Amino acid sequence: MSHQPLLLEIGCEELPSSSLEQLGIALHANVVAKLAEKGLSHGASHWFAAPRRLAVLVDDLVDQGADETKEALGPPVAQAKDADGNWTRAAEGFAAKQGVSADDLELVDTPKGQRLGFKQVVSGAQTRECLGELVNEAIADLPIAKRMRWGAARREFVRPVHWIVLMYGDEHGFGNVLGISSGNISKGHRFHAPDPIEIKSAKEYPSLMRNAWVIADFQERSHLIREQVDAAAAALGGQALIDTDLLGEVASLVEWPVALAGSFDTAFLEVPAEALISSMQSHQKYFPVVDASGTLMPNFVTVSNIESRDPGQVIGGNERVIRPRLADAAFFFEQDRQHSLASRVSRLGAVVFQKQLGSLLDKTQRVQRLAGELAALTGADKTQAERAAELCKADLVSDMVLEFADMQGIAGAYYARNDGEDSAVADAIAQHYWPTQAGSELPRGDVAVAVALADRLDTLLGIFGIGQPPTGSKDPFALRRASIAVLRIMIEKQLTLDLRDCLAIAKAGFAEGVISDEAPEAVFNYMLDRLPALYESDNIPIEVFRAVRGSGSSRPSDFDRRVRAVQAFGQRPEAEALAAANKRVSNILAKAEDRDQGLEVSAHLLKEPQETALSEAIAAAASDNVNALANADYASALSRLATLREPVDAFFDGVMVNAEDPALKANRLALLAQLREQFMHIADISQLAGGKSE
Numbered sequence: 001m002s003h004q005p006l007l008l009e010i011g012c013e014e015l016p017s018s019s020l021e022q023l024g025i026a027l028h029a030n031v032v033a034k035l036a037e038k039g040l041s042h043g044a045s046h047w048f049a050a051p052r053r054l055a056v057l058v059d060d061l062v063d064q065g066a067d068e069t070k071e072a073l074g075p076p077v078a079q080a081k082d083a084d085g086n087w088t089r090a091a092e093g094f095a096a097k098q099g100v101s102a103d104d105l106e107l108v109d110t111p112k113g114q115r116l117g118f119k120q121v122v123s124g125a126q127t128r129e130c131l132g133e134l135v136n137e138a139i140a141d142l143p144i145a146k147r148m149r150w151g152a153a154r155r156e157f158v159r160p161v162h163w164i165v166l167m168y169g170d171e172h173g174f175g176n177v178l179g180i181s182s183g184n185i186s187k188g189h190r191f192h193a194p195d196p197i198e199i200k201s202a203k204e205y206p207s208l209m210r211n212a213w214v215i216a217d218f219q220e221r222s223h224l225i226r227e228q229v230d231a232a233a234a235a236l237g238g239q240a241l242i243d244t245d246l247l248g249e250v251a252s253l254v255e256w257p258v259a260l261a262g263s264f265d266t267a268f269l270e271v272p273a274e275a276l277i278s279s280m281q282s283h284q285k286y287f288p289v290v291d292a293s294g295t296l297m298p299n300f301v302t303v304s305n306i307e308s309r310d311p312g313q314v315i316g317g318n319e320r321v322i323r324p325r326l327a328d329a330a331f332f333f334e335q336d337r338q339h340s341l342a343s344r345v346s347r348l349g350a351v352v353f354q355k356q357l358g359s360l361l362d363k364t365q366r367v368q369r370l371a372g373e374l375a376a377l378t379g380a381d382k383t384q385a386e387r388a389a390e391l392c393k394a395d396l397v398s399d400m401v402l403e404f405a406d407m408q409g410i411a412g413a414y415y416a417r418n419d420g421e422d423s424a425v426a427d428a429i430a431q432h433y434w435p436t437q438a439g440s441e442l443p444r445g446d447v448a449v450a451v452a453l454a455d456r457l458d459t460l461l462g463i464f465g466i467g468q469p470p471t472g473s474k475d476p477f478a479l480r481r482a483s484i485a486v487l488r489i490m491i492e493k494q495l496t497l498d499l500r501d502c503l504a505i506a507k508a509g510f511a512e513g514v515i516s517d518e519a520p521e522a523v524f525n526y527m528l529d530r531l532p533a534l535y536e537s538d539n540i541p542i543e544v545f546r547a548v549r550g551s552g553s554s555r556p557s558d559f560d561r562r563v564r565a566v567q568a569f570g571q572r573p574e575a576e577a578l579a580a581a582n583k584r585v586s587n588i589l590a591k592a593e594d595r596d597q598g599l600e601v602s603a604h605l606l607k608e609p610q611e612t613a614l615s616e617a618i619a620a621a622a623s624d625n626v627n628a629l630a631n632a633d634y635a636s637a638l639s640r641l642a643t644l645r646e647p648v649d650a651f652f653d654g655v656m657v658n659a660e661d662p663a664l665k666a667n668r669l670a671l672l673a674q675l676r677e678q679f680m681h682i683a684d685i686s687q688l689a690g691g692k693s694e
Contacts, residue, residue, distance in 0.1 A: 004169030007202035009055040011163035017252035024049025030138035039065035048216040065124030074116035132175030155179035188212025228259035254305035371454035380446035388428035465515030490556040550684030565634035583686035605667040
């Protein structure tokens with residue numbers, strides 16, 4: 001059995017930069033999966049993706065899969081022959097299905113007795129014979145949102161395909177792929193190496209591409225771009241701002257990256273740096289440069305797709321292109337400052353937030369009220385919170401934000417300062433959108449926190465309240481992200497806010513009948529169910545979350561303290577036994593005839609020394625934990641409850657709970673209810689126990 005490398009390259013017109021990396025990864029995964037389906041083993045594999053090509057290189061692919069013995073089972077022996085010893089129709093039908101006569105069948109022992117069977121050796125797939133089919137199937141399964149057709153044929157791909165390379169070792173000619181005859185002819189850089197390139201062996205692909213001015217490896221190209229951009233910025237005495245998404249997009253636009261530094265008029269630095277950065281990154285795909293203090297410099301780094309003989313011409317062209325974009329930003333900034341932010345608020349009435357929930361002005365007024373209420377609860381300045389909430393959406397109708405969408409909030413903060421608004425108000429306008437993504441910075445000031453919470457809670461309650469909660473595939477109002485943001489703010493800022501109370505306050509801001517009565521509780525449950533996602537990074541298991549969920553805590557910061565305490569408790573040697581005991585107690589109480597069993601324990605009915613000891617231990621733990629629970633020191637409280645392990649074990653070893661005497665039974669059930677209550681002050685630790693415990 002021989003082993004040879006496999007090469008597939010799809011050469012086409014420039015692929016969309018937004019999906020190039022995803023397509024490269026998916027093509028590789030599909031090819032590897034199809035090889036596995038055929039039983040074709042191989043060595044390492046790698047994917048390539050450049051603007052005009054997708055490729056997969058697989059090392060040491062076998063030329064034939066392993067033979068496989070297949071066994072088919074037919075009818076039981078008793079049904080195989082009739083009374084005269086002739087084959088039955090069932091036996092003959094089974095044999096015909098296998099393509100043999102009944103006499104070729106054999107007896108097979110099975111757990112249910114002997115049956116007719118047929119074994120045959122199926123030869124492994126021949127690599128050369130199945131390559132064309134395999135590759136076409138892999139391509140057909142690519143995640144392409146919108147496929148294109150070209151020419152008179154009906155073939156489809158994300159972009160028109162011009163060549164297909166399909167090689168096994170040094171062999172080629174494995175049929176049509178996407179309707180094009182596959183071969184060993186590729187193409188290099190469109191300008192530096194326009195002539196056809198003959199590939200004599202699949203393993204030569206990466207080096208041949210490099211010689212043809214193409215860095216085909218996407219990750220290598222990205223790394224090279226980062227190095228070149230950093231070096232170009234360093235030569236200017238600065239540091240490049242390399243956004244990960246922009247880096248990926250630029251890597252998807254060039255085959256042979258060449259970083260070049262350019263500059264612009266220092267007068268543009270009077271414009272907010274964020275607007276200039278947005279213009280350079282979003283519109284021009286340039287990397288901005290900042291100095292050691294983080295201040296924007298009048299420079300940028302662009303990445304060309306050509307090794308120019310006169311780089312100055314390329315740089316000059318880019319400088320000419322960026323000038324009008326920066327001039328636009330400067331013009332919008334100057335025009336917007338001619339009108340106060342407050343004067344724009346009324347214009348929000350013409351912008352629909354959601355048909356049933358009204359305009360952005362309606363939302364602003366609700367958020368203004370709610371922010372004031374939340375500020376009063378958190379100790380923030382209520383007047384400032386209400387003013388910030390009133391102005392926080394006004395920049396959405398400014399020229400700057402209409403042109404640069406990612407300036408929302410940022411532009412408003414600049415305009416608020418220009419208008420003489422309080423700095424806390426201006427900061428809150430920018431920061432009420434924070435965190436902008438998972439793990440990013442939270443709003444800093446307490447005024448900003450109040451507005452950030454109010455904005456998201458209003459959206460959550462409003463959208464749920466009109467019956468449009470997110471589904472598995474659709475979340476147009478980003479409610480999942482809003483929920484996690486609210487939880488992070490409340491937890492990490494250690495706010496004592498009750499989430500249920502906050503939702504009730506938010507509901508009061510909507511007109512009568514707009515929001516369903518069930519909405520606040522639905523939002524509450526939806527939001528708490530997002531918490532496990534926050535705990536994944538800390539390796540806190542779902543059982544810990546469920547344990548605390550059972551406590552009924554509705555303050556996220558308090559909920560988090562309980563989670564941390566239960567997680568730490570779960571590491572103690574007593575935890576497993578106490579969790580199992582609590583589960584046993586829960587089951588016993590659930591099965592009790594009197595499910596409303598009280599907590600009163602009569603000392604004179606404590607007949608066994610083990611139940612007396614447990615009663616005294618519970619009372620001592622409860623007394624010791626009064627202050628700990630009052631101060632939400634759940635870790636200390638659970639540490640104290642951990643001492644109950646021995647008396648609990650002794651109780652179950654020496655006491656019959658279901659005593660014949662009804663009074664004794666009721667007293668013991670009350671004792672167990674007391675035990676459970678002590679833990680339920682913190683969490684339902686029975687959730688930590690696996691399996692069933694009676």
